[in-house]
Structure formats: structure tokens, C-alpha cells
Amino acid sequence: VRNGSRLGATVLGVSAFLALALSSPMARARGCHEVSDIVGYEHCTRFGGQWAVDGLPRIFVGLELIHSEMALRGRSVDAYVTSGTSTATFDGSALGVRSFSTTGGKVRIGGYLFGPLYAGVGLGVGLGTNRFESFQVNRTLLTSSGGINTGGEVWSGLLGVRVPLGRLSLRVEGDVSWVPFCVSGANGGVCLTPGVLEPRAALDVWATPHLTMSLFGGIDALHPNEPSTLGISMEFHTRSFDGAFALW
């Protein structure tokens, strides 16, 4: 799979994910016409539907803006040639650069399992401009191109713990990602399909009882000496303060 088609597929995937995440409220809004605001006469809503907690799961849906650095040392890189079937596989350190970077967005959705423990999944895309030292694959010279030449996707699962601190909260989570991406160049390019295990820390500010703005950072557990991820996010929560405002 080459860069363009992969990116297209990723955008489609993210769109489908977003559509799925947003489909139920939209469907409800379209499919049910409310006829009254009086209890017992309402068709679409029930008493307490706007404010009662009972039975309401603790779910969150968020959008992250992320800048990621993918360290290349120790990672397997596949080089491909556009005009043929030639490929080569080698260690990323041979590319002559320390890391590839991408900037992009990710949608994530999750819920609390019990107490402060939550789990979720995420799907996103990343773009970037990266360079690598020119090299040959079967007599074809590969050189990196200018402009936005990097496209990839992010599939992730996460498990974390939230510490409520009033209007702030601190989160520590483990993020397991599969991050296939390619850097295209003249005559071909290079692709990576790395798995990343990333411990993350995040600081949330509750803008409203149902909305958080967060700053987060993560370190690739397999490359702890390299910068990995930094980002901001905005998240909607079904329960006020995720059900807990303070530790006590």
C-alpha cells in the first residue's frame, strides 16, 4: 500500500469512526420528533433525561491534536520503488535521520470500567514533512521530496487512571498504537509499520462539568531517550467531572 491510497483509506476510516461515534445522537435527533415537554406526554425524552445520573455510563469522546516523533533507530523500514517491485528492508538508523515527525488529529472514545480506571480506542491521521538521506534500491536512487511527503494513520487502544483534583485532573495512561506511515520521495519512498507502547501523562482543565481541555505528553517505552508525543485535546464527558470531582 502506497502513501496516497493509504492516506485516503485512513481518512475514510476516520470519517467512518466519527460517523459511528456521532450517529446515535444524530439519529435520535432526526428520527424522533418531540411532541411535548410534559412528563407522560413526551415521546423522545424521559423525566430526568437531562440531569439524572442513574444509569448514565461514564463515557468520553475526544479530539486530539498531536505532534509525534517516531524514533527510527531499531525500527524496521521498508523502502519501495515507484516504477517497479523492488523493495528493501533495513534498520531505520540507516536513513541518516534520527526520527520522522507527524502532526495530525485523533478521535478517541472510551469509558470507565470501575472507579478511576478507564479504557478506550482511538483512530487518527498524521501528516508531515520529513527528509532522509538518499540511497539506492537496485540501482534506483531514492531521495526524499519536499512539501508534505508523509502520511499515516494511528490505531490505538488505551488504559488509564484519572486522579480528580477539583477543576483539574491528572491522568496517567498506557497507549498501545499501531502507526503505519510512509514518507514518499522521488522514485519511491520508505514505509514503517511500527507498534508503539507509550506511557502518557495528561493534565485536564474542566472548562465545564462536561468538557475538558487537556495537555498531554508521552514517551515511547521502547525508545525512552527520544521525544515522542505532545498534544492538546478537547473531550466531552457524559457525566459531570466523570463522576468524581475530588479525591475525597
Place this chain on the structure above:
Amino acid sequence: MDHGLLWWVLMDRSRAWGFALAWSMAVVLPACPGVAATPWDHWPDERVRAVRRLGCAELGFAVGRDSRIPDRSLLLDLGVRNHCVRPAPFDANALQFVGYDANRGTSCPLTIYDPRDEIRPTQIDAENESVERIRLDPPGGSLATITSVCVDTSRVSPEAAQAAPAPVCVEVSP
């Protein structure tokens, strides 16, 4: 660690400014009026004038007539608000309503119309609020002469039971 995240951010001026701006927005935005803090925009409105604070919960009441319900029934606007950052228990079924005529000579207990058994003991979400509209029915006869309704709120929650509040009385609006 030879290169930390802080170094990575600071090594590029535009990246550093970008993140600083984004994070400042995240912190400053919640402080802007109308953006953060709980807006309390559902009530009290002009309908819900009589309010009673019961610990974390605050209830507001207004009673009137409405062409969408039977003539003999009344329509209650019940404002529900939780001032605390934790859920507050609330049982609307424990509200007790009594209607009175103009000179308070005649009284009549009123019951909540709840054909689907929706109203159950629940908890008001933290810093949340809403208004529910509920039909009140007399056990029999007409309420045409009823001009005010008093509400006993003392049993809606453990906090209310402790506070033992006096009944809230509201005039029936036309």
C-alpha cells in the same frame, strides 16, 4: 534522557509559541463569562419563582394551567439544580402537593401524573440543572377555584429531611 519533551518544544520557536497559545486558550477560555462555569441558563426564569435550597439540591416551582392538559389539572414547572460538584439524591415522588382556594378554606391533595412510571428516586448530576413539566391531578372534582399550591419538600432527600423545610407555596398563574 538526552532530549526531553521540554527541549523538543523549546528548540523550535514557532512550535513553542503554538503550544503556549493553545494551552493558554485551554486555561483562559474556561474563565470567560458564558463559556465556562455552570451557566444556570434554564432557570430561574420567569416561570420558576419559588425556590427551596435543600443541601446541594435546589428546587424551583411554578404552577399554572395549560390547554394541552385536562382543564381540571395543573401544570407544574419543576426546576431542579445541583449546586455541588457531586451528585445529589432527589426523589420527585416524595414531593407532596396541596391545592388551596382563594381564601384557603378548601384544600385538595394533588397527585403527579406519571403514566409510564418515569419518576423514580435518582441523583442530580453534579453542577447540573433542568426544568421538568409535570401534570398535577386532583383525586376528583374540579380545581377551578384553586388559586395556590403548597409543596412539601421535606422528604425528597436525606439532606431535605435534615433541614425540615417549610412548605413552598406558589400562586396558580392563569
